[in-house]
Amino acid sequence: MSNQSENIENELSTEEKIKQAARVVFHKKGFAATRTRDIAEEAGINLALLNYYFRSKEKLFQLIMAESLSAFIKSIATVFNDESTTLYEKIPVLVDKYIDMLTKNPTLPIFILGELQQNPDLMVEQFSIKQVIMQSVFMRQFQAAAEKGEIAPMQPIHFVMNVMGFIVFPFVASPMLRTIGDIPQDKYIELMHERKKMIPEWIRLLLKPSPQV
Amino acid sequence: MSNQSENIENELSTEEKIKQAARVVFHKKGFAATRTRDIAEEAGINLALLNYYFRSKEKLFQLIMAESLSAFIKSIATVFNDESTTLYEKIPVLVDKYIDMLTKNPTLPIFILGELQQNPDLMVEQFSIKQVIMQSVFMRQFQAAAEKGEIAPMQPIHFVMNVMGFIVFPFVASPMLRTIGDIPQDKYIELMHERKKMIPEWIRLLLKPSPQV
DNA sequence: AAACATTTTAATCAAATGATTAAAATTAAA
DNA sequence: TTTAATTTTAATCATTTGATTAAAATGTTT
Numbered sequence: 001m002s003n004q005s006e007n008i009e010n011e012l013s014t015e016e017k018i019k020q021a022a023r024v025v026f027h028k029k030g031f032a033a034t035r036t037r038d039i040a041e042e043a044g045i046n047l048a049l050l051n052y053y054f055r056s057k058e059k060l061f062q063l064i065m066a067e068s069l070s071a072f073i074k075s076i077a078t079v080f081n082d083e084s085t086t087l088y089e090k091i092p093v094l095v096d097k098y099i100d101m102l103t104k105n106p107t108l109p110i111f112i113l114g115e116l117q118q119n120p121d122l123m124v125e126q127f128s129i130k131q132v133i134m135q136s137v138f139m140r141q142f143q144a145a146a147e148k149g150e151i152a153p154m155q156p157i158h159f160v161m162n163v164m165g166f167i168v169f170p171f172v173a174s175p176m177l178r179t180i181g182d183i184p185q186d187k188y189i190e191l192m193h194e195r196k197k198m199i200p201e202w203i204r205l206l207l208k209p210s211p212q213v
Numbered sequence: 214m215s216n217q218s219e220n221i222e223n224e225l226s227t228e229e230k231i232k233q234a235a236r237v238v239f240h241k242k243g244f245a246a247t248r249t250r251d252i253a254e255e256a257g258i259n260l261a262l263l264n265y266y267f268r269s270k271e272k273l274f275q276l277i278m279a280e281s282l283s284a285f286i287k288s289i290a291t292v293f294n295d296e297s298t299t300l301y302e303k304i305p306v307l308v309d310k311y312i313d314m315l316t317k318n319p320t321l322p323i324f325i326l327g328e329l330q331q332n333p334d335l336m337v338e339q340f341s342i343k344q345v346i347m348q349s350v351f352m353r354q355f356q357a358a359a360e361k362g363e364i365a366p367m368q369p370i371h372f373v374m375n376v377m378g379f380i381v382f383p384f385v386a387s388p389m390l391r392t393i394g395d396i397p398q399d400k401y402i403e404l405m406h407e408r409k410k411m412i413p414e415w416i417r418l419l420l421k422p423s424p425q426v
Numbered sequence: 427a428a429a430c431a432t433t434t435t436a437a438t439c440a441a442a443t444g445a446t447t448a449a450a451a452t453t454a455a456a
Numbered sequence: 457t458t459t460a461a462t463t464t465t466a467a468t469c470a471t472t473t474g475a476t477t478a479a480a481a482t483g484t485t486t
Contacts, residue, residue: 032246165382
């Protein structure tokens with residue numbers, strides 16, 4: 001059996017083990033605080049194998065970062081660009097998918113935003129993001145509804161901030177909020193799932209046009 | 214003139230120069246990505262002076278972190294515990310103060326939340342926070358209003374998440390949102406100030422009791 | 427089975443980095 | 457002014473850490 005591609009057993013390939021371990025450790029600690037020895041230990045492999053398969057810590061990081069950015073954006077992009085649904089149909093789907101993704105990857109947002117704070121140029125390379133969000137079907141529907149007076153007027157960027165804030169902020173701030181509220185891990189996850197129902201309602205309230213005089 | 218305390222001139226004491234430089238660099242890059250040489254260069258002092266005045270990188274970090282947590286929490290705490298104002302009077306004051314503070318320290322939230330993701334125990338030492346927020350005058354007013362039916366029912370923790378999300382998230386996500394929206398630095402700051410007026414309105418919408426049947 | 431290729435391991439290297447030291451420079455006290 | 461204390465500097469140390477190497481182990485091909 002050749003090494004990487006055809007590995008049907010429960011045992012992952014060495015390469016895949018390293019990648020998964022790298023994702024876990026990088027996401028939790030960021031690039032600088034992660035030692036290649038941490039990744040090797042998490043993966044249960046010899047340190048030299050990291051360089052054998054991925055050349056360098058830097059290269060491995062770039063791979064994980066690219067995948068992470070892609071995951072972070074794609075869970076928005078697919079919903080945002082569905083031509084077959086209305087503005088208000090998209091919202092609960094977006095919220096549901098995004099909260100599911102973040103529940104599985106709760107350390108992802110801080111990882112991305114922390115690295116981006118150190119080096120904003122990491123974003124520039126992912127030029128697709130601007131197009132995929134701000135020129136999406138969803139945002140066009142939003143602006144059309146605003147022009148028709150079906151929703152309260154709001155600058156698109158504020159709308160994006162608010163929607164993402166509702167969804168992402170509780171994950172970003174979880175270590176702080178869990179302490180503030182004295183909330184254990186499992187109860188916190190419950191709260192996140194509760195928000196799947198509530199966030200679409202809150203967004204609706206924000207967008208409700210004020211009654212005509 | 215003795216060294217630290219009585220320094221009235223425009224020239225800061227060496228100790229203060231190091232502290233301010235440490236704050237800037239730690240806030241931007243976090244503990245692990247910060248080299249003591251970075252701090253020394255930012256401060257314009259000899260590397261050895263960092264250890265002379267602060268013993269170690271670790272000790273200097275603990276000092277900055279304690280001050281940062283304090284700043285982050287105190288800008289909430291003072292407003293939240295003002296006995297002389299109503300629930301709805303507190304909200305615009307909170308929003309205004311917090312956005313001002315974050316405009317001056319835009320890298321503060323990611324710094325705190327990033328370090329907290331690496332080591333959640335950093336929070337535990339600051340036990341005051343739970344008391345100061347969840348048992349605050351503001352939260353008691355919030356719950357009293359909910360019981361009287363003056364506002365729509367919402368779990369306090371969700372309310373805190375939403376309010377903080379409105380305020381803090383745009384700063385946390387600024388490197389990403391600025392790319393998405395193609396927004397320059399100064400224009401982004403303008404947006405943050407715009408939100409001072411809008412956030413209290415949005416919060417009011419969320420809290421507006423649904424009409425009785 | 428023999429020869430070859432690939433993967434894994436333990437040992438080691440070199441550079442980066444936090445910290446220390448001893449001497450020099452500066453300031454304060456006598 | 458002399459002496460003592462404090463602050464600053466350049467050089468150096470010791471540890472950590474990313475990376476490499478050569479040999480051993482494992483797998484594949486003929």
